[in-house]
Amino acid sequence: MVQYKAPVKDIKFLMNDVYNFQKHYQTIPGGDEATEEMVDMILEAAASFSEDVIAPLYQSGDEGCRFENGNVYTPKGFKEAYKQYVEGGWQSMATPVEYGGQGLPISLALAKSEMIGTANWSWGMYPGLSLGAMNTIWMHGTEAQKREYFVPLSDGRWMGTMCLTEPQCGTDLGQVKTKAEPNGDGSYNVTGTKIFISSGDHDLTENIIHIVLARLPGAPEGTRGISLFIVPKFNVNTDGSLGERNPVTCGSIEEKMGIHASSTCVMNFDSAKGYLIGPENKGLMCMFTFMNTARIGTSIQGVASAELSFQGALPYAKDRRSMRALTGKKDPDKVADTLMVHPDVRRMLLTQKAIAEGGRAMVYNAARIADLMNAAHSKGDTELYEKYDDELGFLTPILKAFLTELGYEAANHGVQVYGGHGFIKEWGMEQIVRDAQISKLYEGTTGVQALDLLGRKVLLGKFKSFNTYADKVSAFTKATKRPEMKKFIRTLKRSMIGWKIYNYRIAFKASKNRDMVGSASVDYLMYSGYLCLAYYWAMMAETAYQKIEKGEGDLAFYKAKIQTAEFYFERMLPRAKGHAKMMIKDPKSLMQMKEEDFSFLD
Amino acid sequence: MVQYKAPVKDIKFLMNDVYNFQKHYQTIPGGDEATEEMVDMILEAAASFSEDVIAPLYQSGDEGCRFENGNVYTPKGFKEAYKQYVEGGWQSMATPVEYGGQGLPISLALAKSEMIGTANWSWGMYPGLSLGAMNTIWMHGTEAQKREYFVPLSDGRWMGTMCLTEPQCGTDLGQVKTKAEPNGDGSYNVTGTKIFISSGDHDLTENIIHIVLARLPGAPEGTRGISLFIVPKFNVNTDGSLGERNPVTCGSIEEKMGIHASSTCVMNFDSAKGYLIGPENKGLMCMFTFMNTARIGTSIQGVASAELSFQGALPYAKDRRSMRALTGKKDPDKVADTLMVHPDVRRMLLTQKAIAEGGRAMVYNAARIADLMNAAHSKGDTELYEKYDDELGFLTPILKAFLTELGYEAANHGVQVYGGHGFIKEWGMEQIVRDAQISKLYEGTTGVQALDLLGRKVLLGKFKSFNTYADKVSAFTKATKRPEMKKFIRTLKRSMIGWKIYNYRIAFKASKNRDMVGSASVDYLMYSGYLCLAYYWAMMAETAYQKIEKGEGDLAFYKAKIQTAEFYFERMLPRAKGHAKMMIKDPKSLMQMKEEDFSFLD
Incomplete structure (x- = not known):
């Protein structure tokens, strides 16, 4: 339970x-x-x-x-x-x-x-x-x-x-x-x-x-x-x-x-x-005028799936005893060590945590923009409204599709931490997976969101909303001088340069062959998601360092934030590499097969 | 249905x-x-x-x-x-x-x-x-x-x-x-x-x-x-x-x-x-004496999930009409084009196909070795039995865990192709996902298989069974001279060199810190799986080229094999990059967080 x-x-x-x-x-x-x-x-x-x-x-x-x-x-x-x-x-x-x-x-x-x-x-x-x-x-x-x-x-x-x-x-x-x-x-x-x-x-x-x-x-x-x-x-x-x-x-x-x-x-x-x-x-x-705000609502399901599954998995991992730590017995007087000693169980838990907390940071930032949109609408300031709508419009397909895909992944990790018990209804872990499945489908599937991001928001929008976003990241990386942050800032800067180059390469290829847009889209969305999440994690780490420096609040909490950011940069962000390599490929390998050659069953 | x-x-x-x-x-x-x-x-x-x-x-x-x-x-x-x-x-x-x-x-x-x-x-x-x-x-x-x-x-x-x-x-x-x-x-x-x-x-x-x-x-x-x-x-x-x-x-x-x-x-x-x-x-x-053969049985579930879900998704994608091709209307007299015109739908279908057919090739090769083990046992030839047992022992954790993880992914793609309908029981697509979930859990979870592969089979075995496998791949790449195969062979050769280097790097790090084994294990297993699958796809492509050259059999079938191999090398194999980058990281980012700092809810 x-x-x-x-x-x-x-x-x-x-x-x-x-x-x-x-x-x-x-x-x-x-x-x-x-x-x-x-x-x-x-x-x-x-x-x-x-x-x-x-x-x-x-x-x-x-x-x-x-x-x-x-x-x-x-x-x-x-x-x-x-x-x-x-x-x-x-x-x-x-x-x-x-x-x-x-x-x-x-x-x-x-x-x-x-x-x-x-x-x-x-x-x-x-x-x-x-x-x-x-x-x-x-x-x-x-x-x-x-x-x-x-x-x-x-x-x-x-x-x-x-x-x-x-x-x-x-x-x-x-x-x-x-x-x-x-x-x-x-x-x-x-x-x-x-x-x-x-x-x-x-x-x-x-x-x-x-x-x-x-x-x-x-x-x-x-x-x-x-x-x-x-x-x-x-x-x-x-x-x-x-x-x-x-x-x-x-x-x-x-x-x-x-x-x-x-x-x-x-x-x-x-x-x-x-x-x-x-x-x-x-x-x-x-x-469409409020599709962006409606989609933030769905993106919360990604955060929710990750959070709930993490809350289910963590106590089990602390309680359940199986095998011994690779580095030697941790509880020699007990029949076995807890699951927490196993690096891969920690990997799954930290992945859930990084998705839940990182996703939350993405969503609350979007909520802040939604506040501003709402204010602009109340004031009847159409220009300002559209500015924020553009800003949010770039982020929403990422929020909706990336966070729900990752939320689903996190829910699956929760089952995996429980081993066979994760498959049993009584524990409640498999229900989270079944419930999370819909989040990738309704309010526009992942594929539809990806086309919206790459096709409409990035390419049709001529990179305008992308650049607004990139400028924000750039302002953050420039302002962050703390030596401890270097490990994050360096990677973030390099990633943003990579992202820009990929944008132009994809745009160029798409100008020759429109199928490039659909063919790159989902990998592009996932790539974008990982890079975005890196920015939010870096921001949270910077805040945590500030708090620790000032000696304010619960220092262990802030330290855990920094450690989760380190985990994210080392153990999740590199997934973006694979997506980058795949999204830049020619559509040929997707489009060349004749419809009738997909199957030879008859 | x-x-x-x-x-x-x-x-x-x-x-x-x-x-x-x-x-x-x-x-x-x-x-x-x-x-x-x-x-x-x-x-x-x-x-x-x-x-x-x-x-x-x-x-x-x-x-x-x-x-x-x-x-x-x-x-x-x-x-x-x-x-x-x-x-x-x-x-x-x-x-x-x-x-x-x-x-x-x-x-x-x-x-x-x-x-x-x-x-x-x-x-x-x-x-x-x-x-x-x-x-x-x-x-x-x-x-x-x-x-x-x-x-x-x-x-x-x-x-x-x-x-x-x-x-x-x-x-x-x-x-x-x-x-x-x-x-x-x-x-x-x-x-x-x-x-x-x-x-x-x-x-x-x-x-x-x-x-x-x-x-x-x-x-x-x-x-x-x-x-x-x-x-x-x-x-x-x-x-x-x-x-x-x-x-x-x-x-x-x-x-x-x-x-x-x-x-x-x-x-x-x-x-x-x-x-x-x-x-x-x-x-x-x-x-343990027959664990390897028993686990092949479970690995079939990966192939089965991918095959069945593919068989469910393909006719739907051919039948369902939604939106227009990015390159212009394909069926202008119809209300919309079929899902088959959309590159990302094809990506999902081809991923299922590459998993089902590639996984089948992996399993049937293992079955061949099981035949030989069985023959050696019947003859009472213990030495020969152990030789094959080693060979199969290296492959089984990969078969079991990699194929069931990918089978699960494939089943999820099947749901995604159906959009919202994939979530509805009547169509049968979500059942495949629910059924596939157990394959990652029983007969040793993915985490357990990964420890078996990296800890026992590769490191404890001092690379012996890995080398046997690598020699086979090497014999294949050396023997394959066909110019059309170059695109596969080059990548395969480079990958195998990379794999060897990673083995030594991980072994070195593990000699300093045993947690390296657990921390690298699942990424290592997935990395290994993608590289293995590349070998089987290259083998199938080579066979297909031979058949086409001889003009034997159903040429469209063989052409589709080559096209699926191309898809695999371009659109799935690059995932290995991300896994490689993550598996080689120090265990610190997994192990440093104190147990009590995973959550601050109380």
Whole structure:
């Protein structure tokens, strides 16, 4: 049984020591509310809630949701926990005060999401997905729509979903077939089938607000003919009370590899009443406006998988005795030494730790940028908004794909530390692997993220956002003079030069053969991820050295940070070499084989 | 739904074209029976049996075994399939004629095991595990024990198990506590608890013969005090009929991540009657004598996972349409192009293909050596036996750990090709991942195999078996003069030089600090695996060029082999670089962190 403990100390290290969120909060609206005391209080409360209310439902929730007579019932205890969540005001932490929210910074809400998500990813998906619907309405809804839908969503009284995927298409949303026909009264009849709808139905809230991609009559084909609609489960009366049931129903729930406690629904829209949100035929563009922030949410799953699996593996490695240390018996009076004496077990644990803590640093930096974007949006400063959007846009595919790939790896190390016991359900370690698998698939697969990074963000963007990022790294390496940091700075500088050269080499090759982009993409993404993570680890090491120098805080904690950074640079960063060598290869070895020659079975 | 088709063409390519098994069979006892016609007939029959009888039980078997009133019931259809298996004489293919077997080469039986195991790994575990018990009795049993137990096991009338693991120990068998007390009549009372016993109980056969590790009274502590015992489920009367039920019972079956159709039992021995097999206190040594061949069996799971997942992913990639080729529309009249136009999808498919076919080449080469070992044993030529045992001993940890790690990777690619659908049970792709997970854990985890390779086989063995292997590669690179092969040969030569240098560097560092062995081990194993696989791919490419030159056979098939080899050298082999860089690092970054500094949660 994994006993989740929220890593509040590590979160504070990032917020206070590494990123100085207190200073940052003074520059954003609502930030003045987020005093150090308030932040501490919120973090502690979120930690308790995650540890005491949500975490105990993790393994039991693996039994899954029930589907009966068209209704979905969440696992035992989910509803009660959600009631507490709403009462605690957790859903409205970062929503605007004028719509009943608390207006606190997004980054603070994200710390809460990390804790809840690590304690129980499936549980966290219900309120988490609702944020997607809320964001859509906040960014593109009319004032009336905000009052009607956003407020109860923000309260947590209702929940929302995003209905994008259809049986014939997931990534390629241009193929969407769901139709919306105008009723003449401003409403539309929405008809079609959506699949893989997380939280499509459940028993947590009295109403569910679906955001649906559909086509208007005569809309252009492909992505240019898709609009967004609000389709409530229960129609809403003018006084805000629930009206009649809308014909949008759950046809079935999927049997999946993991995240069993999260309902994944087939949703049938059968002339369901809907309302246009945002401009006609601009549905996909509207969705893209907050795709970056939504994807940070998914990247947290990488951190969560690594953190939870590490928390499961470490006590086992300390407790379980097997064989003797290669350097001689460590506990001669015991039947064997613990797993902690074995270098390879330490390698696996440190890999998990480096992913969890390094990934967290990447995510909290992104959250800081999301705060700034949000501030720019509030001020109506489009130029500033786009600047931050670019900055975040470069990082999001890396965060989403690299961190979820590494989170999955970390979850697998957790199983491996347990040996055969890792394969047994009772211990809870294999559940983390099964749950982590989805993170590489939804919100754009690793392959899709990689194309977004290399194709769109780097090459189409003519290296602009890459250069912004590289300048930041360069500023850091220039400013860091401490002799102990040399080992990191030297490697980091060399890596950044290498990265730039590879960019140009790939761009050159891609100009001759477009397949170069797809062929290099995933290796390029992983390469970029390892280099990014090196920067964050170096930053954390520098902060730790500063703290040790000043004699502030828990010195052992800071020393462990430096040691983990050393581990990362020696034992993980070199993986980038292999990716570099592969990404620069000609696409020929991928493209030359004829389709019919992949297999000779018939 | 994955529809398994046995890759008979690929198996014949290895048996006939690459390794010339017909010539090889002339040098081993029983080999003259294995004429080309006979081999063809057997392969075709095994293919039909696997495809038509075993494969259809794969997804349905995922429901798992039932445990009722102390008895285990296998999933629907398993029993009937096993009846056909026994009637077909499949279990006795390679057992000695003097004990009722067919005396065919081990390598041929292994081809059968590959097909059955790929069609349905859990099903194949029942007869597969029985081979372990049979080997033990054949190698260490008395003539009477062979008559009494080996013959019905070989017939398939009974099945056997290996009872090693206990709650407190798996790898570290020196901690075994199960006791065996002499009854004075030559029999022993065996008492203790064994866990993770595959096929510990089931409904496939009337009797089950357990091979049990236990301690005699006054036996030395640790591994030097362990003996082997035969403990039958039903005692056997002198006429071979079943006597009374022995008090060895299944306490429960484990709930696992995968291989649900294989029963994993807690076995309680409560003064169960047992019989010593092999010398007192030499139980572990006896087990080691055939550990290498047993581990080849597990390595097949790596090939099986890759093959089955590839067979599932390829038709989907050909059928599913999403987005357009980067180089322009390929099917302009269709709503989108197929996944096959996307370089990264091809990368995943080719990775699966390179693992499945390359892994198969590694396994069949090992099977060839196992044939020779078996021949040497039959002739009583201990020296020759040990020569082959050394040769195989070097390869087995690589086969077992590298191929299962890569098989797991391949299974994950299969899920990824399906996108979100890969996560849904119905398609069968996620089951392959769940089933593959165990292959990295049982029969010695990857970490344990890596220590065996680097610590025992390479360093303790003073590079002897490594050099034997390196000489073989060197003979191949010298003999291969074909200009088209240069691209492979050059890389292969350079790699082998690098490997030798790394061996010496690691040996030197290990002589200063024993932790170097554990710290380098897993990266060393993966590095070794990639280099080995390169050799097998180069060999296959050379054979393919020969065939094309002679204009023999299916030219497209041979061309695809060469293209897959090119893919491997360009897009997988470079991973070895990263491993090399990491394995050579000082153990410090793994060992310096204090145990209490791994986490600061309390």
